[in-house]
Amino acid sequence: MASGVKSGITIPMDREPQGLSQGQAQERARAQAQEEGWGRAAWVYWPPAWLAALNAHWDRHHRDLPAARGRASWRPWERALFALPFGFYAALGLRWARERLSPRPRRVPLPVAAALGSEAEADPEGCPHCGPRCVESLILNERYPYLFARDLLRPLARRYFRAEFHGLHRIPQEGPTLVYMNHAGMAFPWDFLVLGGELMLRWGGRVWLRGPGEKVFTRNPIFNFILPRCWLETVGGVEATFLNLERLYRHRSLMLYAPEGAAGMAKGWHRRYRLQRFHTSFLKLAAKYKARLVPAVCLGGEGLHPFSVNVPMLARLLGFPFFGISPFVPLLLPFPSLLVWSLPVKLRYFVFDPVELPPADYGRFTEEDWRALAEEFRQDLQGRVDRLLRAGDSRAVSKAGGRRL
Numbered sequence: 001m002a003s004g005v006k007s008g009i010t011i012p013m014d015r016e017p018q019g020l021s022q023g024q025a026q027e028r029a030r031a032q033a034q035e036e037g038w039g040r041a042a043w044v045y046w047p048p049a050w051l052a053a054l055n056a057h058w059d060r061h062h063r064d065l066p067a068a069r070g071r072a073s074w075r076p077w078e079r080a081l082f083a084l085p086f087g088f089y090a091a092l093g094l095r096w097a098r099e100r101l102s103p104r105p106r107r108v109p110l111p112v113a114a115a116l117g118s119e120a121e122a123d124p125e126g127c128p129h130c131g132p133r134c135v136e137s138l139i140l141n142e143r144y145p146y147l148f149a150r151d152l153l154r155p156l157a158r159r160y161f162r163a164e165f166h167g168l169h170r171i172p173q174e175g176p177t178l179v180y181m182n183h184a185g186m187a188f189p190w191d192f193l194v195l196g197g198e199l200m201l202r203w204g205g206r207v208w209l210r211g212p213g214e215k216v217f218t219r220n221p222i223f224n225f226i227l228p229r230c231w232l233e234t235v236g237g238v239e240a241t242f243l244n245l246e247r248l249y250r251h252r253s254l255m256l257y258a259p260e261g262a263a264g265m266a267k268g269w270h271r272r273y274r275l276q277r278f279h280t281s282f283l284k285l286a287a288k289y290k291a292r293l294v295p296a297v298c299l300g301g302e303g304l305h306p307f308s309v310n311v312p313m314l315a316r317l318l319g320f321p322f323f324g325i326s327p328f329v330p331l332l333l334p335f336p337s338l339l340v341w342s343l344p345v346k347l348r349y350f351v352f353d354p355v356e357l358p359p360a361d362y363g364r365f366t367e368e369d370w371r372a373l374a375e376e377f378r379q380d381l382q383g384r385v386d387r388l389l390r391a392g393d394s395r396a397v398s399k400a401g402g403r404r405l
Contacts, residue, residue, distance in 0.1 A: 043083075044155050044159050045159070045160065046083060048082055048337050049082060050340050050341065051082055051337035051339070051340050052074075052079035052080065052082040052083065052337070053152060054227060055072070055073055055074050055228065056079055057152055058228050058231065061147055062141055062144070065140050067140045068140050068228075070229075071228045071229045072228055073225065073226060073228055073229075074095060075094075075095070075098065077094070078095055079091070081094075082337040083337075085334040085335065086334050088335065089336075135238055135244065135247045135248065135251065138230070138233035138238060139233070139236065141234070144234060144235065145200060145235050146201075149196070149197030149198075149200040150201060153194060156194065157347075160344050161344070161345065161346065161347045162346045163198070163346075163347045163349065164346070164348045164349065165349045165351075166348070166351065167351035168198070168199070168349075168351055170351050170352060170353050170354070171199070171254070175251070175252035175253050175254050175255075175291070175292075176250075176252045176253060176254075176289050176290075176291040177253075177255070177293075178257050178282055178292070178293055178294070179255065179256050179257065179294045179296050179351070180257045180258070180282065180377075180381070181195070181256065181295075181296040181298055182260070182273070182298060182301070182385060183258040183260055183265055183301065184264060184265065184273070184301045184304075185272075185301045185302055185303070185304035185305050186265050186266065186269075186305045186322055186324035186326075187341070187342055188304075188339070188340045188341070188342065189258075189265075190301075190304055190342050191301035191304065191347060192256055192258065195256065195296070195298070195349055196236065199254070219239075220320065222318060222320075223339075226339065226340075227340075240261070242281050242285075245281055245285060249286075249288075259278040259279050260275060260277070260278060261279055262322065265322060266315075266321055266322035267310075268309050268310050268324070269306055269308050270309075273389060274382075277374070277378065278374040278378045280367070280373070280374045283357070283373055283374055284362075284370060286357060287362040288362075293355050293356075294351060294352070294353075294354045294355075295351075295352045295381050296350065296351045297349070297350045297381070297384055297385050297388055298349055298350075299347075299349075299389070300346050300347045300348055301345075301347065303343055303345035304342040305324055305326060305342065306326065306343065307327060308324030308325065308326040309324065310322045310324055311323050311324075350384075357373075
């Protein structure tokens with residue numbers, strides 16, 4: 001357990017280590033100056049510039065890596081136009097001309113999660129959990145998830161989302177541990193990114209934090225165009241398939257998981273706190289690998305993109321799992337970079353004690369049995385959400401503590 005961490009503390013700063021050499025002290029001073037520079041920048045308060053910040057930060061920490069060659073999307077002079085009305089279209093024209101007039105760099109084959117070797121293809125010299133291509137190889141810079149959390153997610157969580165965290169000490173640092181949480185907002189998954197970033201910072205990057213992402217995001221051509229290719233994987237995500245999730249369990253990872261899947265985000269404003277049917281894969285694997293399951297609730301995520309209604313026809317046209325229409329969608333016309341935007345809502349996180357799977361012979365479970373068990377977990381988490389909404393503060397945490405289902 002993360003000892004000595006009190007619930008309700010918001011974004012702690014890194015502790016100053018003792019006994020640093022002069023070179024280490026200088027390196028740390030440079031890192032702190034860089035972090036403060038990102039945090040003070042105006043991009044935090046101007047969502048049209050978020051896409052530029054995501055790309056600029058990724059380029060800064062990957063430009064010298066051979067495996068990242070050909071993944072970068074935009075040049076600095078193109079990114080600078082994102083913050084201006086209709087500037088994205090000028091940047092798009094500049095990028096189109098650049099890519100056609102200059103020779104394209106050779107692209108290094110990607111270790112895409114869907115292409116990872118199956119268990120039958122495992123190489124004895126490869127990863128014992130994944131075979132010849134490991135889920136860890138998806139992160140090109142092993143420190144990047146921590147740097148991403150420190151430089152970008154921390155200022156957003158502090159200054160824009162004003163995040164509050166309650167009960168993080170209940171999450172075991174030893175895996176396999178899966179934190180499952182409600183999901184809403186019909187927007188970029190800032191609710192999960194903010195929580196994941198806080199865990200990385202609070203434990204100093206010592207945890208291997210991973211989060212499964214829906215295929216429609218990891219393979220979506222629009223996101224792979226406006227962000228570096230396979231950006232989600234390089235910040236710690238994997239494509240949400242049963243095989244990839246099992247690999248994370250085998251690695252004894254700490255995982256963030258949305259058991260509602262894409263349906264959780266697509267449910268719209270009118271059902272924002274009505275949990276949709278849970279997937280069964282995380283329960284099957286938890287029973288197989290004796291994993292800890294930690295329920296969590298996020299309040300405020302529905303306000304990331306409020307008053308939205310799903311339009312399935314537009315979603316299919318764009319290749320998204322959903323496309324929310326709201327009073328804010330017209331802003332996409334002058335600012336297409338707002339695809340990764342959010343309103344400045346206050347995000348509050350409540351983490352509960354780990355729950356235990358009920359005693360049963362899971363080897364004999366049918367698919368109907370697993371669906372029934374998933375429904376029990378859904379009802380349990382729904383009850384926690386409802387109690388928090390009625391209480392309006394963290395007093396409901398003690399009333400909805402961990403218990404056996």
